[in-house]
Amino acid sequence: MEIITERIQRSWKWIRALLFIAILIIISLMLVIFSAFIYGVVQGPPPLNVSQTSVFYANDGTVIGESHYGEERYWVELEEISPHVIDATLSVEDRKFFKHFGFDLKRIAGAAIADIKAGAKVQGASTITQQYARNLYLSHEKTWTRKLNEALYTIRLETNYSKDEILEGYLNTIYYGNGMYGIEAAAKHYFNKSALDLSLSEASLLAGIPKAPSHYSPFLNYENSKKRQAVVLNAMVAQELLSIEDAQAAMNESIIFNKNETTAIGIAPYFQDIVRKTLQDELNFDEQTLAQGGLRVHTTLDPFMQQAAEKSFEQIIREDSNIQASLIAMDPYSGAVKALVGGRSYEESPYNRAVQAIRMPGSTFKPILFYNAIDNGFTPSTVMRSEPMTFRYDEGKATYTPSNYNNYYANDFITLAQAIALSDNIYAVKAHMFLGPEKLVDTAKEIGISSDLLAVPSLALGTSSVKLIEMAQAYSHFANNGKQVQPIFIQKITDYNGKILFENEMPEQKQILNEAATYVTTQLMTGMFDPSLNDYTTVTGRDIRHSLTRPYAGKSGTTETDSWMVGFSPQLTTAVWIGYDKGKEITSPREKQYSKYIWAQFMEDAHTGMPVHSFKKPKTVVGKYINPDNGKLATESCPNKRFVYYLEGTEPTQYCNEHLHEDLDAQPEVPEQKSWWKELFSF
Incomplete structure (x- = not known):
């Protein structure tokens, strides 16, 4: 009996300890939540309009383009957005948006477990509020400092704005690819209609783009965009916002895209494309940062040479010819690309033949x-x-x-x-x-x-x-x-305050x-x-x-x-x-000669104002006049000669003698002198 009592007392001690720990945890969590709430109230609402366009500069400081092609931004109220857009976005981005306080703890835990199992980051856990905060906090750095700031911005947003205001702000600032920010700009660009008039099929297609705008843009990767649309529609079915039949009908609906979209491409659009690709693939700047991060990208492009290159295409290739062309000019010492043309018309074909073909x-x-x-x-x-x-x-x-x-x-x-x-x-x-x-x-x-x-x-x-x-x-x-x-295409990158983020040192x-x-x-x-x-x-x-x-x-x-x-x-x-x-x-024999004529015209124009230089001769090279027909040292008798360079010790030593007999043959003929006895006895 005493043993049983002892065990009960010991168990009760453990229970009381666990209860005490649980109470401490709950109190701590409440204190954290309360502190976060107080922080949000004290700090007040964050500024909502802090986006900065990234700018590209030529090597002389002139602006050649920006980080978007004809970027459009329109702000519309939540009531002016199709319910299909709202349902599709919430289903695929944040299904518990109206239930959490900016952070989905269960989703964060699930993403962490998935990442640990995969040994890499494979699953995101950001809520709509966190994404909106990321759009507003314009830092390109992938650091813990940035994540902390995003968290603090998330708290301030949730504390000072209603859920509808946050959702409205998110839908008006999220990037939909092709330089389009916000659902209204995307609706006009892709379908030439307002956000309120988007159909279920159109809305579900657009809702899938923000995850990876280049990958899921229907203009760039239609097949990928349709696969992503299926994911969105399935998420809506899972949330019981759609029937399977309606989802299937939306998936099969024939979508009519806006074919009259116009974009401001700026100077040297093919060159700008490579700069963007370099920024993303080699320097790890994401699309969001390029579009809104306020980068100042100083490139190697020479505007004068670029104009000369484009002019040579226009003047030499016949306008009615369908042939294509590309050109690239670079400094042979630094590697700086001075001019680049990837095709005859970027508007008709952005395919960059200078670097892709x-x-x-x-x-x-x-x-x-x-x-x-x-x-x-x-x-x-x-x-x-x-x-x-x-x-x-x-x-x-x-x-x-x-x-x-x-x-x-x-x-x-x-x-x-x-x-x-x-x-x-x-x-x-x-x-x-x-x-x-x-x-x-x-x-x-x-x-x-x-x-x-x-x-x-x-x-x-x-x-x-x-x-x-x-x-x-x-x-x-x-x-x-x-x-x-x-x-190389980029010399230097700074933020909008002039802080150097990257410099290409030779x-x-x-x-x-x-x-x-x-x-x-x-x-x-x-x-x-x-x-x-x-x-x-x-x-x-x-x-x-x-x-x-x-x-x-x-x-x-x-x-x-x-x-x-x-x-x-x-x-x-x-x-x-x-x-x-x-x-x-x-x-066409004429078309076969285009490359030579373009090269010659461009090189002459591009060198305007440059001093004339010769190629630098090493000390271990010697030059000799030779007869180019046989490679032997030329003599005064050789009608054709050229000054040719050799590695020291390999130059010819034998003189050309092919024309010596020609010299003899060329002597004037001397009349034969007759002797006196021939004269005497001649008949």
Whole structure:
């Protein structure tokens, strides 16, 4: 009996302790809630209109655009919003909105458990009030300080505003993608109607966008937006706000979108798109911050060069042509992108061909090959025959038979200097196979070609598709004597108070390529403009050479579907592509020349006011006058000669003697002198 009594007394002690602890917890929670209420009352209502538009600047400080395209904001009262919008939003964003005091504790706990199980953040727990607070508190930082401030703003909102006022504010400030803030702006933009007139199908589609505006925008990703709409409608069914039949009917309803929406795209819209993508993907600024965070983004764009690029497109490409084009120009030392055009009309097609399109570069790939050749024993005087032939590869299992343009061949020996200037395919593939196809792949990767490359004989002729920006980056390595360079679009980011949030400091440049071999290759690339290298055909830059007024190096390339021109001065690298989006064959000879003419006009315009510079010669390079037909040292008898650079120790030592007999043949004929005895005995 005493044992039982003891146990009862011991149990009662535990019960009293637990009750005491529970009472303390309850009192503590009540104190926290009371303190929060007092805080909210004392602090008063937070300001509701603190949004700041983010601004993009060119490198001269001029404004080129903002963080939205034609941003629209309209404030409508809750009564002016379709009940379908309210029901759909509450169902998918915060079903207990009218029951909690700004925080859904059960939802927070569930999200925490889900995150712990997944080992990452996979589920959100923010209420509508918290999201509204986040919209009002404009900080881009993902820190505990921001979360605390959001919590305090949430308390102040709940304390000082009614649920209807909070819901109204939320629906008028939430981001619906495409630069639209608030349900009224979204309704006008997507459907050309007021928020009050939205149907269940339209309302459920819009209610799904704020979770990820770019991902669920019906204009950008219609299929994703429909999947999200199904989630919204199912949530409404679960809340008994809809029948399954009504939800199915809304899902199947044919939606008519507003096709006449207009957007203010500003200067260089393709460039601005890349800046936005860089801000989000590389610098981790979210869409909300870009749209309302008041960022000041200082870009690398040069307005004068951008205007010159766009003007070259307008003046050279025929207006009635459907062909597309893209251009990118960058500083070969800093990597700063100075001008970029991703297509002929952003309004008609925002697809950015300068950074997204993957096309075959053709012969513009050859300088990378010839750099390898120079760095591995070839010289500008190295001769090989240009004649039709078939190459065997893959241990003799496969063959490849290249051909020259228009099937023109020297059927004789030509020098490497001529091969690059004339764009001889046979010479290129021979050199490629001698060096080994993997060598070209490795070097291309080192200088910025990240697209997949096949180590096959045809790679020498640019048959693996790449991006225009990759070719601009690769050629910049030639322009800066082989130093590493990366394209950049943003110089600096500050908040609206001038505090620096990011600054792109130029890293110490690493020497990637052999400096001397790079210089020799660059000089070989000037040959496309030099008629002294004409042979069985003419140099590929003959049509534009007369319009060029300073030293340039470059290479053109043509396939059945693509036309390229990539080249540089010591101050600027520019790549131009011409072609059709769907790979249609370019049949017009005029259209095939567009890339060269655009490149030449842009480069001349872009260099206006710049001093004329020559390419910087390393000490380990020597120059010699040679006969470009045979690569030997030129003599006074040679009718054709060119000054060519060599790696020190590889320059030719043998003089050309092909024209010595021509000199002898050219001497005036001397009459034969007859002797006296011939005169005497002649008949």
